[in-house]
Amino acid sequence: MSELLLSARHLTKRFGGLAAVNDVSVDLHRNHIHAVIGPNGAGKSTLTNLLSGDLPPTAGQITLNGTETAGLRPERISRLGLGRSYQKTNIFLPFTVWDNVRLAAQSRERHAPWNPVRWLSSASSMQAVNQRCERAIELAGLTSRAHTVAGTTSHGEQRQLEIAMTLATEPHVLLLDEPLAGMGHAEAERMVELLLKIKKDHAMMLVEHDMDAVFTLADRLTVMVNGQVIASGTPADVRNDSGVQAAYLGEEHA
Numbered sequence: 428m429s430e431l432l433l434s435a436r437h438l439t440k441r442f443g444g445l446a447a448v449n450d451v452s453v454d455l456h457r458n459h460i461h462a463v464i465g466p467n468g469a470g471k472s473t474l475t476n477l478l479s480g481d482l483p484p485t486a487g488q489i490t491l492n493g494t495e496t497a498g499l500r501p502e503r504i505s506r507l508g509l510g511r512s513y514q515k516t517n518i519f520l521p522f523t524v525w526d527n528v529r530l531a532a533q534s535r536e537r538h539a540p541w542n543p544v545r546w547l548s549s550a551s552s553m554q555a556v557n558q559r560c561e562r563a564i565e566l567a568g569l570t571s572r573a574h575t576v577a578g579t580t581s582h583g584e585q586r587q588l589e590i591a592m593t594l595a596t597e598p599h600v601l602l603l604d605e606p607l608a609g610m611g612h613a614e615a616e617r618m619v620e621l622l623l624k625i626k627k628d629h630a631m632m633l634v635e636h637d638m639d640a641v642f643t644l645a646d647r648l649t650v651m652v653n654g655q656v657i658a659s660g661t662p663a664d665v666r667n668d669s670g671v672q673a674a675y676l677g678e679e680h681a
Contacts, residue, residue: 430457432630433600438477438487447473449654455630462633462645470654471634475602479511480504510598514605516585520578532559532595559595567591583614601631607640
């Protein structure tokens with residue numbers, strides 16, 4: 428097994444008497460895609476929010492690159508090497524593709540914010556930022572669209588842009604929440620190709636409802652129902668699990 432980058436143990440998140448996530452454990456390894464599937468309300472997005480710090484866990488431990496992160500703020504966890512995308516595309520529509528990605532890359536600069544030299548300098552003069560921006564745009568397959576206003580690009584390109592912004596922060600772990608949602612067949616194929624291309628340098632957790640994409644991409648698969656894990660293993664093992672078929676997959680994936 429490749430390098431373990433993120434490990435979560437016995438995660439639980441309660442909202443009053445409701446356990447949205449109940450005693451869930453997951454390991455994310457470099458060069459592996461771990462898909463999490465389940466019906467709406469299964470707890471998949473809540474699990475993602477726990478790992479990213481958007482929600483604090485009620486119980487459990489999370490270790491990212493050797494650091495305990497449960498309870499840390501999202502920006503601190505991000506700087507430790509975690510990037511994520513959201514169900515709803517989260518970009519600056521009036522800005523160009525380049526400016527969106529450059530803002531993400533610039534967030535990693537560690538210059539003191541009170542330094543007046545930094546206030547007065549042009550963002551375009553920050554060579555390290557520009558290089559990270561260019562690499563991320565190229566990886567995401569958007570080089571030809573770099574100077575296009577983001578709001579005029581297609582839905583699929585906007586999802587690619589969101590991933591480019593995440594890559595510009597140079598994460599080790601990627602949490603991707605339904606990156607193929609709302610895509611047509613051609614756009615979904617491009618996204619699958621992109622995720623396979625960036626897989627080798629990252630540990631990835633994928634929450635997705637497109638089962639064809641899941642079985643193409645996933646090295647490991649976890650199935651959640653009502654906040655709990657009902658099966659976890661290789662895609663072949665999960666595909667053949669009678670409980671999973673009854674609860675979620677259906678006959679077409681048996």
